[in-house]
Amino acid sequence: MESSAQLIGISVGPGDPELITVKALRVMRECDVLFAPQAKISDHSVAKGIVARFDIPEQRFRTITFAMDRSRESLRSRYQQVADQIIEEIEAGKKVGFLTLGDALTFSTWIYTLDAVRIKRPDLLIETIPGVTSYAALASQVQQPLGEQKERVLILPCPDDMENLRREIESHDLVVLMKIGHRFDALLDLIKSMGLEGRCVLGRKVGMDGGEVFEDLRSLPAIEKLGYFSTMLIRGE
Ligand SMILES: C[S@@+](CC[C@H](N)C(=O)[O-])C[C@H]1O[C@@H](n2cnc3c(N)ncnc32)[C@H](O)[C@@H]1O
Numbered sequence: 001m002e003s004s005a006q007l008i009g010i011s012v013g014p015g016d017p018e019l020i021t022v023k024a025l026r027v028m029r030e031c032d033v034l035f036a037p038q039a040k041i042s043d044h045s046v047a048k049g050i051v052a053r054f055d056i057p058e059q060r061f062r063t064i065t066f067a068m069d070r071s072r073e074s075l076r077s078r079y080q081q082v083a084d085q086i087i088e089e090i091e092a093g094k095k096v097g098f099l100t101l102g103d104a105l106t107f108s109t110w111i112y113t114l115d116a117v118r119i120k121r122p123d124l125l126i127e128t129i130p131g132v133t134s135y136a137a138l139a140s141q142v143q144q145p146l147g148e149q150k151e152r153v154l155i156l157p158c159p160d161d162m163e164n165l166r167r168e169i170e171s172h173d174l175v176v177l178m179k180i181g182h183r184f185d186a187l188l189d190l191i192k193s194m195g196l197e198g199r200c201v202l203g204r205k206v207g208m209d210g211g212e213v214f215e216d217l218r219s220l221p222a223i224e225k226l227g228y229f230s231t232m233l234i235r236g237e
Pocket of ligand 1: 014015100101102103104105106107108109132133134135177178179180203204205206207208228229230231
């Protein structure tokens with residue numbers, strides 16, 4: 001059944017095109033216009049790359065760039081500009097999709113875009129199609145649970161303060177750590193000091209070309225720069 005929504009947040013999964021849902025693929029094909037976010041420092045949109053094999057006509061895509069390190073205020077104004085672009089297409093009678101990596105409502109650009117559009121046009125019919133998160137894909141690759149029975153699971157963008165992170169690890173059974181970036185060295189030091197190297201899984205570019213998964217950090221090769229698409233599963237004692 002065709003979606004009646006005018007704007008749809010479409011989850012494209014963590015990288016492997018086979019992890020796109022049947023619904024996401026159908027809706028993508030129904031959309032007249034597909035917005036695809038791209039990091040300003042990158043030369044391509046990762047989300048658009050994931051759907052490349054589905055032969056969606058190039059002219060339907062609109063790439064929108066975001067600077068990752070912007071202040072909250074400048075990001076807000078960027079999302080307002082994106083909302084204006086989206087609304088313009090909808091007012092021209094187009095059905096609009098917005099591609100997001102992983103799941104659309106998990107730490108994503110879609111969340112802020114959605115808010116900005118809703119403020120300007122609360123009357124629009126909007127839908128979000130859920131997807132496979134990066135950490136679900138990582139857990140599947142090593143076939144480890146993301147939670148069982150009464151376990152306490154925390155999904156956390158990596159904090160700058162490692163003492164804060166230590167407390168979170170100590171008070172949860174599993175910490176899913178996203179957005180590690182430049183904190184990687186400090187994070188490794190913390191994990192070593194807690195004796196948890198054998199209880200951590202690190203995934204880089206999971207499901208993407210060149211993706212790697214390390215099941216035990218004691219055999220981790222030297223990594224100079226971790227890269228943005230990295231997630232760690234940390235099992236406390
Ligand atoms: C802006 S968040 C996007 C999260 C995404 N919406 C999800 O559902 O997984 C970016 C963070 O997601 C994680 N991430 C996204 N894709 C990944 C992948 N293919 N492999 C490992 N981590 C990934 C990384 O922690 C990265 O810093």
